[in-house]
Amino acid sequence: MKTLAEIFEHTLHDIYYAENAIAKALPKVAAAVKDAKLKKAVEEHLEETKGQIKTLDMVFKSLSLKPKAEKCDAIEGLLKEADGLLEDASGTALNAGLLAAAQAVEHYEIARYGSLREWAKTLGHDQAHKLLSEILDQEKAANNKLTNIAVESVNKP
Numbered sequence: 174m175k176t177l178a179e180i181f182e183h184t185l186h187d188i189y190y191a192e193n194a195i196a197k198a199l200p201k202v203a204a205a206v207k208d209a210k211l212k213k214a215v216e217e218h219l220e221e222t223k224g225q226i227k228t229l230d231m232v233f234k235s236l237s238l239k240p241k242a243e244k245c246d247a248i249e250g251l252l253k254e255a256d257g258l259l260e261d262a263s264g265t266a267l268n269a270g271l272l273a274a275a276q277a278v279e280h281y282e283i284a285r286y287g288s289l290r291e292w293a294k295t296l297g298h299d300q301a302h303k304l305l306s307e308i309l310d311q312e313k314a315a316n317n318k319l320t321n322i323a324v325e326s327v328n329k330p
Contacts, residue, residue, distance in 0.1 A: 177292055177295060177296060178296060180292070181289065181292040181293065181296060182236075182238065183243065184285060184288065184289055184292075185229070185232065185233065185236075185238070185289065186241050186242060186243035187243050187245045187285070188229070188245070188282070188285050188286070188289065189226070189229050189233075189240055189241065189242045189243075190242035190243055190244055190245045190248070191245040191247070191248035191281070191282070191285070192222055192225055192226050192229060193226060193242055194245070194248050194249070194252060195222050195248065195252075195278060196219060196222045196223055196226065198252050198255065199215055199216075199218065199219040199222065200219065201259065202215050202255060202259070202271055202275070203215040203216050203219065205259050205267065205271065206267075206268060206271055207264075207267070207268060208268045208322070208326065210322050210325070211268055211271070211272055211322050211326075214275075214315075214318050214319060214322060215275065218275075218315050221311055221315065225308050225311065228304050228307060228308055229304075229308070231300075231304055232300075232301045232304045232305060235298065235300040235301050235304070236298060236301055247281055248278070248281065251274065251277050251278050251281060252278075254274055254277070255271060255274040255275075255278075258270040258271055258274060259271075268326065269323075269326070272319060272322060272323050272326070273323075275319055276316060276319050276320070276323070279312055279315055279316040279319060280316065282312045283309065283312050283313060283316060286305055286308050286309040286312055287309060289301075289305050290302055290305040290306050290309055293305055
């Protein structure tokens with residue numbers, strides 16, 4: 174990759190892979206979580222993630238590109254870490270660990286969508302910029318929701 178357009182396209186394929194991998198992993202996480210608020214947040218984010226995949230399909234269409242996933246090593250590592258928690262943790266540690274793992278995923282997504290959005294703007298891809306901004310806002314809201322759940326769970330008597 175030598176141009177902004179090339180890294181933009183590559184990163185779109187990368188985040189497309191990531192969103193699909195997240196959608197595949199979230200049902201297992203939801204099944205393992207015992208905290209009702211966290212379980213609800215995970216289930217809601219699964220539906221939101223499915224919508225984000227559809228929005229990414231629209232981004233690709235706006236750029237006359239076919240939606241294609243390229244393996245994302247970063248998300249693979251984050252999901253592997255969550256799998257380890259599912260195997261090794263229980264009770265409060267499991268909920269706290271999965272909450273932290275979910276926030277790590279959100280932070281990754283926020284970073285990626287922030288870059289993609291700005292690159293789309295720089296490249297003059299107005300429709301892609303608008304759609305990527307919508308996803309970025311959703312990811313930030315999801316992270317805030319997880320932060321609030323974390324604060325509540327830590328402050329429980």
